[in-house]
Amino acid sequence: MKVLLINGSPHVQGCTHVALSEVAMALNEDDIETQEFHIGSKGIHGCVACGGCAKTGLCIYRDDPVNECINLAAACDGIVVGSPVYFAGPNGSLCSLLDRMFFLKADKYAYKPAAAVVSCRRGGASAAFERLNKYFMISNMPVVSSQYWNEVHGVNTLDVKRDLEGMQIMRTLGHNMAWLLKCIAAAKIEPPVREKPIATNFIRND
Numbered sequence: 001m002k003v004l005l006i007n008g009s010p011h012v013q014g015c016t017h018v019a020l021s022e023v024a025m026a027l028n029e030d031d032i033e034t035q036e037f038h039i040g041s042k043g044i045h046g047c048v049a050c051g052g053c054a055k056t057g058l059c060i061y062r063d064d065p066v067n068e069c070i071n072l073a074a075a076c077d078g079i080v081v082g083s084p085v086y087f088a089g090p091n092g093s094l095c096s097l098l099d100r101m102f103f104l105k106a107d108k109y110a111y112k113p114a115a116a117v118v119s120c121r122r123g124g125a126s127a128a129f130e131r132l133n134k135y136f137m138i139s140n141m142p143v144v145s146s147q148y149w150n151e152v153h154g155v156n157t158l159d160v161k162r163d164l165e166g167m168q169i170m171r172t173l174g175h176n177m178a179w180l181l182k183c184i185a186a187a188k189i190e191p192p193v194r195e196k197p198i199a200t201n202f203i204r205n206d
Contacts, residue, residue, distance in 0.1 A: 001033065005036045006069065008084070019166070032177075044066065076112070077113075079136075085121075090132055095131075111141065113177055150173055153166060
């Protein structure tokens with residue numbers, strides 16, 4: 001089994017990486033393979049809702065990391081998304097990636113356990129954490145919890161490593177995800193048959 005950890009920070013070895021590495025360490029201890037995918041520091045297109053991905057399963061834009069991330073996520077068994085906190089929200093580039101990754105493609109990740117991790121200096125963590133979790137909660141993905149909200153605090157990587165509670169939260173998250181993955185594998189039960197989605201508009205003319 002394998003978990004994809006998406007590093008949504010522009011800094012490849014920054015605070016978000018430290019948090020994700022602690023999650024990965026716990027997963028590895030439980031014999032779960034991990035791969036960290038860094039989204040990079042270059043611009044990422046926002047979703048233009050063209051619907052082209054409905055035909056190919058991939059985004060029409062080919063000059064950024066989104067399609068690579070889509071393929072990696074589709075091939076893995078679980079997903080952890082990590083982000084720094086900017087103005088009480090996730091990194092804008094990460095949100096652009098996730099918008100395109102999930103738009104008309106959420107079936108690729110349905111029933112895969114998922115979790116969000118955020119890193120901040122002081123405040124805004126819970127708002128950013130909530131935003132990221134909404135991608136999973138609209139996509140039939142079990143959301144993995146820890147002993148507290150999945151956040152670490154610090155100005156730099158040394159601060160984050162000294163956040164002993166935050167590091168413990170990351171390890172607990174990793175072990176909980178490993179446990180859920182193994183429970184799903186052991187059960188050998190097919191996911192529920194889903195109804196055809198009903199899209200109801202709030203404004204009606206009839």
